[in-house]
Amino acid sequence: MIEIRDISKSYDKLQVLDKISLDINDGEILSIVGPSGAGKTTLLQIAGTLERPDNGTVSYNGVDVTCLSGAKLSRFRNRNIGFIFQFHQLLPEFTMVENVSMPALIAGESRSKAEHRAAELLDYLGLSERLRHRPAELSGGERQRAAVARALLNRPGVILADEPSGSLDSHNREELHNLFFKLRDEMGQTFVIVTHDASLAAGCDRVVNMRDGRISGISINRETNTAS
Numbered sequence: 001m002i003e004i005r006d007i008s009k010s011y012d013k014l015q016v017l018d019k020i021s022l023d024i025n026d027g028e029i030l031s032i033v034g035p036s037g038a039g040k041t042t043l044l045q046i047a048g049t050l051e052r053p054d055n056g057t058v059s060y061n062g063v064d065v066t067c068l069s070g071a072k073l074s075r076f077r078n079r080n081i082g083f084i085f086q087f088h089q090l091l092p093e094f095t096m097v098e099n100v101s102m103p104a105l106i107a108g109e110s111r112s113k114a115e116h117r118a119a120e121l122l123d124y125l126g127l128s129e130r131l132r133h134r135p136a137e138l139s140g141g142e143r144q145r146a147a148v149a150r151a152l153l154n155r156p157g158v159i160l161a162d163e164p165s166g167s168l169d170s171h172n173r174e175e176l177h178n179l180f181f182k183l184r185d186e187m188g189q190t191f192v193i194v195t196h197d198a199s200l201a202a203g204c205d206r207v208v209n210m211r212d213g214r215i216s217g218i219s220i221n222r223e224t225n226t227a228s
Contacts (some may be wrong), residue, residue, distance in 0.1 A: 001026045001157060001190065007056035009042055016042045018213040027188040029180060031201040034210035040194045041162055047192065048160045049077045079106050082151030086162040088143045090135040096122060097131040100150045107154060121149040142173030149180060158190040165197055177203065
């Protein structure tokens, strides 16, 4: 599905990524682990087209996204990639259904269709009674589930998550992890997750270990479809 080839990235004289190559398969949950400063978040941002590499390519089903720019890149990102961040990034002035609808509205979908899809996802994630609540009225776990719904809205091929459970307590962290596996099993959703959480990494299909801007090892916990 996603082919990352010989990606390098430097900031000034600091080499953050050094010739990283990685394949991400359809329907798998892949975690990226390693010490702070290993390059995990930078790799995720480049895979998600939020950063550009100095060298190398990133391809989604044969489309080299490193060759896209401007409106074409933004449109590709909106339709093909979902994002979950550590601190949910919900807009405080909007309700849950409005927040979750944003990716579809950006894609040009009508408000009624976008909100209908958002309500369906929020119901699926157990938030049907929170549609008109604003983020401040929800618990941390509820806000992060709403962020998952937003990431799913445009039916992206992959969801990229950067420390998605890092701000949650142990109960909500476990619920969020279980939700990822449920979405993998029921929807075939692909996840790439940067995490320091050993329990989350241990449950993922593959674990990519990074150190000093390089992949130091890959462990396989569960075999997945290897077709790109």
